Amino acid sequence: MPRSASRYGLRFVALGYLLVVLIAPLAMVFWRAFDKGGDHLWQSLSDPNTVHAFKLTLIIAAIAVPLNTIFGIICGLAIVRQRFPGAGIVNAIVDLPLAISPVVVGLSLFLLFGRTGWFGPWFQHHGIQMLFALPSMVIATIFVSLPFVAREVVPTLREIGDEQEQAARTLGAGAWTTFWRITLPAIRWAVIYGVVLTTARCLGEYGAVAVVSGHIEGQTETATLRVQDAYENFDLPGAYGISLVLAVISVLVLVAMTLLKPKESSP
């Protein structure tokens, strides 16, 4: 009897916590978005500045995700397979973006590319607009979403070992063939899972991008910045509408992750 009581107690606490902290706010967004009807929601979403904000978010993700995927795989291979001095430090540095607040990242980029920063004058001299423009927003997003692919790939590479790769070499495959035919297929689920996480992080990024973008409506405003903007201008239905779209994407990502995760453990 006490055993089943404690079991139900555990479930109650776990579910209650999830309900209050995670589910309730999301449900609120869904509910409020449709508060004034579907037509109104559609109207606020088809505002040109909102459409532009979504486009910008997708463009940034489309640049940051492939770059971080390639970097994550290379980084994982270097850490696990090369055994170079300092591999442990690289492995730790990859995690840095998880530990640093995005606002701090944004601020440091602001200082780096500002008029008196290390790189700022060089770009200014060559007529390249970094701050308050796409380049710095992309760099900020890359920074914050950098660890996810490497974090998934490193343990998987360790687990599969390098015997299959050695076997491929003795069978006549060069380094490139071995990577495409043996290594990449073996880590594919880890890479896909990492890509999903990276995408989610890119779409949801706010803090770092907020600092470097300058919030210019219709120009450097991403979807998350647009939510803030709408909220501050008392356009609550608009804020809820954009939030709804972002939340729907997150739920889709969650579903994708759930579908992918069991496959990760099977060969």
Next chain:
Amino acid sequence: MSIQVRNISKRFGDFQALDDVSVEVEGGSLTALLGPSGSGKSTLLRIIAGLEWPDGGDILLAGEDATTVAPQQRGVGFVFQHYAAFKHMTVRDNIAFGLKVRKRPRDEIRARVAELLALVQLEGFGDRYPAQLSGGQRQRMALARALAPEPKVLLLDEPFGALDARVRAELRRWLRRLHDETHTTTVFVTHDQEEAMEVADNVVVMNRGRVEQAATPADLYDAPANEFVMSFVGHATRLGGSWVRPHDLEVVLDADESTREALVERVVNLGFEVRAELVSGEDERFNVQLSRDEADRLELERGQIVFVRLVRETVFG
């Protein structure tokens, strides 16, 4: 294709894995590298394959220096203890890998894979994945994969080490038969002296990164070069400063000037043979191997006093 290993040394951190090792492997022979774990036998095999670089020394394949040649250009087939199966490929694709990499025509690949599936008795398993095979089947697949590109040298690293005793014995005989048919120069690593003696034409006994002796199984057993080989190859025990094999001792019930007294501590029935574990007057423990008839005649039992005569002994200076 002959293999010459000349003065190879290899160090891993503080551990001297190989210390100035030289070995000759005749073309077309079946050679075993035998030694306890940490003796350097696997490292030597991996250096021959190009999977490990030596710190010093040369590897010659068919008389040509191959020390700096990449593994994919050496023309060797390698079989790993834990199979190293390509898990995301079917058995057929695993076997075809070496041929696809070499861009052989599709018809030729299909024919060769079918031939190899038959050779390793895996017909009907071509579309399965490695996870759906037993250990013995996986290792046969790995063998077929290594043989597909027709390597000039086949290297096997403890190939049967992860298998149970029956499958092991079966694959040993099968490897010997395969070698008799193809005459591919084959080198395999093992820590099991019985396996080395049963399968190989030549055995290289290694210990602590050095070669102790290289000889035929019969010569190793009958004329071991030193105490290590004597004790590692076949059973041997020390008795009064010399080495004896269990069958070099005769057990009698009556003492004379050539015998010494011993107490029977244990009698082990091995089926076709009986092993008696004895303790001599000088407190030395040793084993005697007897036939069933002999043991029955002597009516050996625990606690009995018997007399032992040395028929043959080996003394190392």
